[in-house]
Amino acid sequence: MTTAIAHSSQLAARNMRIVYRQPVYLAFTLIQPMVWLLLFSQLFERVVDLPGFGSTNYVAYLAPGVVIMTAMMNAGWAGTTLIEDMDRGVMDRYLASPVRRVAIINGILVYQAAVTVVQSLIVFAVALAMGARYDGGVTGPAVMLAAAVLLAVVFAALSCAAALTLRTQEALIGIFQFLAFPLLFLSSTLMADALLPGWIDTVARFNPVDWAVVASREALAAGADWGMVGGRIALLAALAVAMTWLATRAFRSYQHSI
Amino acid sequence: MSETTGLAIEATDLTKTYGKGAKGITALDGVSFTAPAGAVFAVLGPNGAGKSTAVKILTTLAAADAGRAVVAGIDVTADPAGVRHVIGHVPQKPCFDPTATGWENLSLQGRIHGMPAKTIKERSGELLERFGLAEAAGRITKTWSGGMQRKLDVALGLIHRPQVLFLDEPTTGLDPEARAGMWAEIAGLTSADGLTVLLTTHYLEEADQLAGRLAIVDRGTVVAAGTPDELKAALDGDTVQIELAEPAANGDARAVVEAVSGVRDVSVEGASLRARVGGGAAILPAVLGALDARSIGLASVTVARPSLDDVYLHHAGRSFRAADEAGTKEITA
Numbered sequence: 001m002t003t004a005i006a007h008s009s010q011l012a013a014r015n016m017r018i019v020y021r022q023p024v025y026l027a028f029t030l031i032q033p034m035v036w037l038l039l040f041s042q043l044f045e046r047v048v049d050l051p052g053f054g055s056t057n058y059v060a061y062l063a064p065g066v067v068i069m070t071a072m073m074n075a076g077w078a079g080t081t082l083i084e085d086m087d088r089g090v091m092d093r094y095l096a097s098p099v100r101r102v103a104i105i106n107g108i109l110v111y112q113a114a115v116t117v118v119q120s121l122i123v124f125a126v127a128l129a130m131g132a133r134y135d136g137g138v139t140g141p142a143v144m145l146a147a148a149v150l151l152a153v154v155f156a157a158l159s160c161a162a163a164l165t166l167r168t169q170e171a172l173i174g175i176f177q178f179l180a181f182p183l184l185f186l187s188s189t190l191m192a193d194a195l196l197p198g199w200i201d202t203v204a205r206f207n208p209v210d211w212a213v214v215a216s217r218e219a220l221a222a223g224a225d226w227g228m229v230g231g232r233i234a235l236l237a238a239l240a241v242a243m244t245w246l247a248t249r250a251f252r253s254y255q256h257s258i
Numbered sequence: 259m260s261e262t263t264g265l266a267i268e269a270t271d272l273t274k275t276y277g278k279g280a281k282g283i284t285a286l287d288g289v290s291f292t293a294p295a296g297a298v299f300a301v302l303g304p305n306g307a308g309k310s311t312a313v314k315i316l317t318t319l320a321a322a323d324a325g326r327a328v329v330a331g332i333d334v335t336a337d338p339a340g341v342r343h344v345i346g347h348v349p350q351k352p353c354f355d356p357t358a359t360g361w362e363n364l365s366l367q368g369r370i371h372g373m374p375a376k377t378i379k380e381r382s383g384e385l386l387e388r389f390g391l392a393e394a395a396g397r398i399t400k401t402w403s404g405g406m407q408r409k410l411d412v413a414l415g416l417i418h419r420p421q422v423l424f425l426d427e428p429t430t431g432l433d434p435e436a437r438a439g440m441w442a443e444i445a446g447l448t449s450a451d452g453l454t455v456l457l458t459t460h461y462l463e464e465a466d467q468l469a470g471r472l473a474i475v476d477r478g479t480v481v482a483a484g485t486p487d488e489l490k491a492a493l494d495g496d497t498v499q500i501e502l503a504e505p506a507a508n509g510d511a512r513a514v515v516e517a518v519s520g521v522r523d524v525s526v527e528g529a530s531l532r533a534r535v536g537g538g539a540a541i542l543p544a545v546l547g548a549l550d551a552r553s554i555g556l557a558s559v560t561v562a563r564p565s566l567d568d569v570y571l572h573h574a575g576r577s578f579r580a581a582d583e584a585g586t587k588e589i590t591a
Contacts, residue, residue: 003372010369018357021398089353093414096317096347096424098339099370258320 004100011099011107015081016114026118033070033123037063037130044190052194060134063127064144064216065189070123071116071148071155072183072209076176078112078156079163086167086254095255105160105247109153116152120145135222143219143229147212150236154208157243164250167257183209188217211235265328266422266454267293267316272325274311285311286322287478293471295421297448298455300469302462302566304578306585308478309458310350313426316456317347330421330454343371346415350426350458354410360386360395360402363410364417371418378417385413389443405436409443416451423447425457429464437464444468460582462566474570476581481573486566493564493572495522498533498545503555505529514548521545527577529557534568 019026041059048058055061082104085091094104124141134140162175186203187210188196196204204210215232218224274286286308293299301309314320316327318338327334330344354363361382368378386392389409394402399410408428415423428444429437445468447453459465465472466486473483482489498521502511508526515533516524520541523534535541542561549556570578 006372007370010366014355014358014362014366017362021357087351088356089349089351089411090355092314092317092319092349092351093347093353093367094370095319096342096345096349097367097370098342098372255320258314 003098004103004106007100007103008106008110011103012110012114015107015111019111019115026115029070029074029115029119030122032073033066033119034126036066036069037123037126040190041130047191050192050195053192054194055192057132059127059130060132061192061217062190063124063132064220065213066127067120067123067144067148068151068209068212068216069184069189070119071152071212073180074115074119075112075152075155076159076180077172078108079159079161079172080169081108082160082163083167083169083172086163091254092258095251101251102244102248104251105157105244108160109156109244112152112156113149116149117145120148134220136220136224140216140220140224143233144216146233147215147236150233150240151208151212153240154236154243157240157247160247161243161250164247164254167254183207186210187213189213208236208239264295265292266295266330267291267299267456268326268328269312269316270326272312272315272322272327274308274315274320274322284478286315286325288325289475289478289480290325291473291480291483293454293456295454296452297470298444298457298468300465300472301456301458301475302460302465302469302472302570303458303475304460304581304585307460307475307581309460309475310426312475313347313424313456313458317345317424318342319347343418344421346418346420346423348411348415348423348425348428350430352407352411354399354407354414356400357398359398360391360410363399363414367414368417373418381417381419382413385416389413390439403436405432405439408432408436408440412440412443416447416453419451420453422454422456425455427458427460429459429461441467462570462578466566474566474573476570476574482569489566489569490564493534493568495534495536495564497562497564497568498535498542499560499562500531500533500545500549501557501559502529502531503557507554510552511549511554514552514554515545518544518548523572525571525577527580532568532571532577534564534572535561 041062045058047053048055159172163172166172186200187207188204189209193201211232215229219229270290272286272289275282275284277283289308289312301312303309315322316329316334318334318341329341332340334341364382364385365378368381386395391406391409394406399407412425412428429440432440444455444457447455457468469486471485473480502508505528508529508531511531512524512526515521515531518541520536521533525532567578574581
């Protein structure tokens with residue numbers, strides 16, 4: 001157990017070093033959320049005027065959604081590290097050494113979680129600068145960060161599992177192109193619950209992106225329904241654990257192929 | 259090392275097939291060999307012979323379909339984790355992290371092996387010094403030369419003082435100068451650390467130069483094993499190689515040369531004809547006379563002591579180069 005933790009932190013440190021050496025990479029990952037926050041929010045500014053939208057400021061409504069969306073979109077790329085390691089001999093070197101399989105996955109998940117925290121704080125700060133205000137206390141942003149990190153872990157682990165199974169960048173990119181936008185649109189990320197078509201509202205209940213967005217938005221509001229928030233966070237946590245287990249199992253698929 | 263046998267590696271009847279049914283490709287078809295402790299053992303074979311597959315099984319990366327493999331006295335199937343502590347593995351593909359410095363690469367590998375920080379520092383310094391990498395050690399490895407990067411790969415495999423080091427095609431892709439440098443390093447490994455080195459290669463001269471013992475692998479089986487000298491001596495006699503002026507005459511030439519008494523194992527490939535002869539100097543005039551009598555033109559004639567190439571030809575029934583090219587085609591197809 002202690003070995004697994006030690007290996008996880010050592011491999012996470014290796015991944016962090018890449019961002020630390022090339023911080024411009026982090027800047028690139030913020031382009032898309034800034035487009036959503038700065039342009040999309042202006043384009044759809046008056047959507048709040050729709051009867052039943054239930055919010056008066058679209059930036060304030062959209063910001064937690066963009067935080068969550070950014071967490072998901074970037075985590076989807078997490079598996080590319082594994083593919084690079086497999087294309088080189090790095091993975092074979094790890095696997096022929098006493099490193100724990102779960103530590104190789106954890107190293108990526110911890111790194112992805114840290115990147116998500118930084119990205120989320122920047123996106124949220126920009127939203128506040130654009131005039132978004134929330135009535136809840138500091139617990140709100142903290143819950144939002146937790147939801148973003150958990151969702152990032154879910155998608156990063158899924159990306160790792162896909163990377164170990166498919167073993168090509170193209171296949172990995174294809175899968176996430178296929179998943180990301182439907183998951184985004186089949187949720188209340190961009191449009192209030194009450195105004196979603198019935199079938200989307202139903203589907204959204206099973207969508208982890210929606211769990212994270214709904215929990216964040218609720219926690220940021222005054223008089224939050226903490227039971228509901230807790231339930232969504234618990235679902236995300238359970239899914240994160242399941243996906244991490246799946247990714248660790250996927251090493252078997254890779255080892256059968258070599 | 260196994261206490262009772264003095265063997266660092268024992269592979270017995272290893273088989274491995276990739277894919278299932280008619281599409282399955284048999285990579286290993288009953289490979290057996292043993293490597294004594296404290297020496298360089300080479301697994302020599304053309305591309306696609308199954309060398310890397312054998313290494314993957316011995317280093318616990320892949321599981322054999324059948325057979326038994328024991329490394330440093332530990333069964334790879336029964337205790338893969340135990341094997342991983344006592345081996346170093348340098349894969350065929352570069353295995354250093356190009357985004358990290360030399361120090362950082364070695365430090366992470368040392369920590370994976372649970373070494374204390376102080377020991378890692380000392381051992382890394384020692385390895386960087388030995389491989390002539392000390393000056394570059396603080397630079398990102400992406401900027402290093404190919405030869406330096408490959409030496410770092412080897413250093414990564416040595417950081418924890420393994421008992422057995424696996425080098426999978428350590429010099430493939432290196433320029434001749436870097437290859438010579440790597441050979442010198444490999445030759446020094448066993449004497450300095452009492453290490454056992456298993457090296458796979460498709461370079462005949464690499465096996466000849468470095469290996470105390472070797473196994474020649476072809477199409478998933480071991481066709482010959484022994485010391486390079488034993489293998490060559492077993493061929494008994496010299497090799498005559500004749501380059502014909504006209505490749506089209508190779509059928510005639512073969513018949514003529516085969517008819518000369520004292521000539522064995524005649525083979526032709528394009529314009530080259532090779533034969534084994536009892537005493538090269540004595541029989542050569544008879545061979546040349548016979549070819550001249552039939553007016554078969556020659557471009558060159560050489561007589562040499564047997565090489566590993568001849569050993570391969572004798573056991574595999576085709577020249578090493580032809581097998582290597584065929585294997586490369588299969589891999590890229």
